Amino acid sequence: MSEQYQVVERDQSKRIDKLLTEIVEDASRSQIQSWLKDKFVLVDGEAVKSNYKVQEGELISWSIPEPEPLEIKAEDIPIEIVYEDEDVVVVNKPSGMVVHPSAGHPSGTLVNALLFHCKDLSGINGVERPGIVHRIDKDTSGLLMVAKNDKAHRSLVEQLQNKSVERKYEAIVHGMIAHEYGTIDAPIGRDPKDRQKMAVVEGGREAVTHFRVLKHFQDFTLVECKLETGRTHQIRVHMRYINHPLAGDPKYGPRKTWGLDGQALHAKSLGFEHPRTGEWKKFEVEPPKDFTDMITFLENRE
Structure with a gap:
């Protein structure tokens, strides 16, 4: 894999190992430091150390051997x-x-x-x-x-x-959603400010999420989300985009969460045409205990 990246103004004076963790998907900082040590990463054609601070206009190139x-x-x-x-x-x-x-x-x-x-x-x-x-x-x-x-x-x-597969999710989101129903039609791509995240961006891939409110709580809302498309982190990104991030979401939500080990999101319903018989198959499963425990907690607070 051989790739390049030209340093822009917002990257000025960042450590190169930190910058590359933002750019290279699924690469840890320790991996990148190893690549720098082995001279797989060059700045304007020259090898640099992990603590090198990049300057606007420099061309970073990396050629990583296949794992x-x-x-x-x-x-x-x-x-x-x-x-x-x-x-x-x-x-x-x-x-x-x-x-x-x-x-x-x-x-x-x-x-x-x-x-x-x-x-x-x-x-x-x-x-x-x-x-x-x-x-x-x-x-x-x-x-x-x-x-x-x-x-x-x-x-x-x-x-x-x-788009004929039916996929419905339940999610607990921050805030009181004012509308009973809604559709979020906003393209999703990699976040230009943080390459480890996805975001609604101009020129991103089409992404459509339909939602309906199932229950309001004091400062949270239980929603059902129906996917029309299936982009990476789609529901998490779309709910954050309308200022109702998922409870417990470490990547797109508030840092202080409700004791959930990850986002309150459950793929509850799945329907598709059987590939051999053509019969419509639909399945539904209830959310796990930590999800339902949070709903009980929110209900008891009312």
Whole structure:
């Protein structure tokens, strides 16, 4: 991977290791410091140290060797299978579980558990993401559909692209939403001020979220969100955009949270056309205990 970045005014005098953590997706500061030490990163063609302070107009280039391929192992991890047949598995993913392995999470993921449970998963996404058609964030709980063969995988991806898959989430957000219903139609892309975040940005990818209020609390609102598109962090970014960030969201919400281990977001409902039979399948699961405990707490405060 070979990439370049020209330093702009807002980056003036930042340490290069700090700047690169903002620019390079999924790279830790220690990784970047290692790249600088090994001279994989150059500034105007010259190697620099981690504490080098960049200047406006300088050209940073980096060429990082491809990582060694991960060896994905089947692991006997309990998972809740909501539905399974020869083509599809529908799983209720717990909060805190990563969907597929990566450099930072080589094991303990949903894929590791599925490989133990299923053995046969589609190979379209390669060895690191077998069967994975769509994802939800690590700290989001709820329903995911997984393909057990390539034909099913192609069908489910096509349905996602055609916006015919029905995906509904429940979320607890800060503040009192004034409208009972709403649609947020705002493009999402990488945040130019923080490359580790997504944001509503001009020129971003189309993103549409419909919401309806389920219950008002004193200073929070329980909402149902229906996805028309599926961008990274879409609900989290869109609710932040309308000034109602998710409770417990460490990335897009207030720093002080309500004792939740991650954002209060649950993929409650999932509907799709079965790839073999054409039958409409719909599944629904209740939120986990920490989510319902927070609702009870908010109700008792009223």
